[in-house]
Amino acid sequence: MTMAANTRILLAARPDGPPRPSDFRIEDAPIPEPAEGQILLRVLYLSLDPYMRGRMSAAESYAAPVEIGAVMEGGTVARVEQSRHPGYAEGDIVLSHSGWQTYALSDGTGLRKLDPAAAPVSTALGVLGMPGFTAWAGLSIIGQPKPGETVAVAAASGAVGSVVGQIARIRGARTVGIAGGPEKCAWVRNELGFDAVVDHRASDFAGQLATACPDGIDVYFENVGGKVWDAVFPLLNNHARVPVCGLIASYNARPGDIEGPDRLPGLFRAILTRSLHIRGFIQTEFADRRAEFYREAADWIASGRLRYREDIVDGLANAPQAFIGLLEGRNFGKLLIRVSDENN
Structure with a gap:
C-alpha cells in the first residue's frame, strides 16, 4: 500500500508535567523525493521509549531536545521505497532513526540492513535493538553479576528490564524482578523464569522486596527511581553495583514536585561506607561491543533462553496516546507503533 502523503507527528509544545495530546500535532506533508545519493524510506515500525520524554524538554541533557515544530524523534524499521544510493536497493529493510513519520529521506548514514529471514524485523527495535543492547551493556559491563549473586531489576516486564533479568539468570545469578500489577508479575515469573517477582504497587512493597532478597542485593539495575529506589537502597550489599539506565518515576515531575528531606548526605555516606558503585x-558509549551483543543475544533467542514480548499499536496517529501510556506504565512489553504493513 503506497500512502498519498507523509504523515508526521510534530512537537507542538513542551510539556508541563505529564505530556498531553495537545503537546503533539499531526500534519500531512508531501512525500519527499530522493536526490542523488539518497534513499526514500517508508517506516514500518516506530519504537516508543521513555527517553523521548527528555527530548520533549528544553532542560540540559546528554542530547539536544526536539525543537518546537519539528518531527518527534525515534528509532524505526523501514523499507527502501526508492533508491538513488549505490548501497541500497528498493525493498531493502533497514534499521533507521526516521522519527514519528511515515516517510523519510536518508543518505545511508546510520542505517543497518536487516535480514527478515533471521528474525522478525520488529525485534531490531527491541530485544535485538537499542533496548536489548542497553540491558546487555549495563548489566555485563557495569553490573558484572557473578554466579550466586542477587540481581534486582526495576521495570522487569519492560523492554530493558525483561532482558536484564534473563541475562542475569544466564550468567548464573539469582534474579529478583520488580513490576507493576499481577499480570506483569506473573509473566516475569512464569514466562521469563525470574526467581522472584515483587509488585511495586503492593502496600507492603518494601517488606516483600526484603523478603525476596534475604541475602541483600549485589546488582540493582535502575530503570525507575522513586519509591522503588527507596525500597532497594537499604538492601544493597557492600560493593553492590548499580547501573543507572533510567528514572521514569520522575520524568514527568515539575520543578518543586519532589519534596522531602535532603537525602544526599545519607546516599554519599552509604557509597563511601558500603563501597557502592x-x-x-x-x-552509545559502549557501541564497540554491539557485535558481541548481537552474537550472544541471537544464540540465546534461538535456544529459547531469551524471550521477549512486544506491545504493538496500529497507526501512527495513535503514537501520542500510546507514548503517554508508556510513561504511566500501561504498556506490556516493548512498545511499538505499526506505521505501515511490512507485507505491502
Missing part, C-alpha cells in the same frame, strides 16, 4: 550510562 553507582554508574549512569548511555548505551
